[in-house]
Amino acid sequence: MDQTLPELKSDHDRKKELLVFDNTKAGVKGLVDDGVAKIPQIFIHPQDDDDDDLNEKSSSSGTSIPFIDLKDVENDISRRNIVVEEIFRASESGGFFQVLNHGIPINVLDEMIEGVKRFNEQPQEVRSQYYNRDYATKKVVYNSNFDLYQTKASGWRDTFLCSMAPYPPSPDELPETCRDILMDFTRHIQTLGITLLELLSEALGLDASHLKDMDCAEGLTVICHYYPACPQPELTMGTAKHSDSSFFTVLLQDYIGGLQVFHQNRWVDVTPTHGALVVNIGDFLQVIKDMFCSSFQLN
Template sequence: MELLCNAPAHATVPDRYVFPPEKRAALQLNDDATSDVTLPIIDLHHGTLSDNRRRIQVAAEIIAAGKEYGFFQVVNHGVGDDAVQAFRDAAAGFFALPAEEKLPYCSYDMSKRFRLATSTSYDRGETRYWRDYVKFRCYPPSDDNVRCWPSRPASFVPRLVEYCEAVHGLAQTLLALIAEGLGLDKGFFAGDLSGGDTHMSLNYYPPCPDPTVTMGLLAHCDRHLLTVLSQADVAGLQARHGGRWLLVRPVPGAFVINFGHQMEIVTNGVLASVEHRAVTNSVAVRMSVATHVHPTDGCLIRPAPELVDEEANPAKYREFMFSEFMEAYDAADASREGVLEFFKIHHD
């Protein structure tokens, strides 16, 4: 497998990474798409959410941001900067290993519990995306998961466990706040809706000699419930909003939060899963750490009855098992409308 992280710096973009002009990011942007729009930044006031007034206010801010953008950033979230940086350093160390040490992990087999690959599993054509990635199950740290994790660098496993424990707690806090903001029981998302193995994507984008001709990652929506993303201080994530692509500008110490398809379906469309993509840069390595909260495979997914009104707001989606959704997502090559069409209810 030909990985970008194994190659010396490129002087030019190889042909296999050059997109047709109509598919390049620069030509997909409207004139006002580069305007400086900052996504909502929500202060979680870590340690003080027991104050009922503050909790209600934060929950309302999350729902407002979710309805408007589908993306927001959180600060004062309780995950220590040291834990974040230590794992980011360990992950960068893995990508920097000699090619022969990474070779045993290289695979496009999506059933593997830890796999290293390049471009994307959803290649819509022969053009490659300027990206290497690792995908694996990161929480809970069960024996089945841990035995698949790399032994080098030596810091990888302990730093991963520490990081995932902290991010899992943050995700559960956010899900409780989302439920309360929607008028649901605070434990609504607990149990099967968030009880599947938590997955992680480590995305590695090396400097690109000409970012105008290629892409880091295709436009897509996430398949699961919630994503907690660390993008550090290098920009590259873009979110679609009102026909524009907005750059998600890094905020020191913040996590970027976005909703997956399951959140959109369970909330009957109140909180949408928004398309996003990654662009490249010519100056610095960008590495994002995305933690994805999944339902269990056997979880029954359906719009929350509290958010359905048969006359004013009927159910938009049918009931299904999460395992069925996973199969449909792969069949639709991650296309937002393609996968949702499998589950929509069309009312006369």
């Protein structure tokens, strides 16, 4: 973070500014479209006490997130055993790994990224029709920062979220610009999710169907982040450091990069690899893993 941060106004009414921003229903993309040259104070991230320490631990080389090749895991038992061991080690050591030959065609991944761009780059009056914060009843939610009113500093991002399982929205509820690819991507990612649950079950020393039988494959939420170009990127962040509370997350990132994970006590760049998907072991799966590891002697 740049050491020459602008002086923050002491009389700044953050709540009022948040409401004004939220009520535009235009998101961060709306600010960019309006030609904003200085980002609003609600997006400025004050420097954390541990920023210097984290910067010293940052790394763009050396430590890396392991790649796991899923080729032939369904029909080659010896290959499957190797993959199960690799997943177990990756889950234990850092909770992140990247998968290749996962069964999702690259053109589907590319079209999913393009669909997210198409949605966010529509005219504001089209996007704003989907803008809401009703996570309880809406299956499609578009807004900027789900925690806009809870955090000290907002992220420079917009998001649309689609709850695709177990009760998917009707096709006409999905944005037309990405409707077909959302449904296609969902079918593929559900199949991959079941495969990963089987491999994770075996890595825990359980039957392959154990986690699926616990209904861990029932839910699926597709969350699509969009990070518009920022005129003052040194003052803000797209997404602040956090952990995921989900069971596990499959991340599809574009080919610009920017994702970092805290791995082996340092921040590591996850270099985009065309066709690869990043798997993040979430907090809930970590709890299950700890529970079973205390009950089973794993090799």
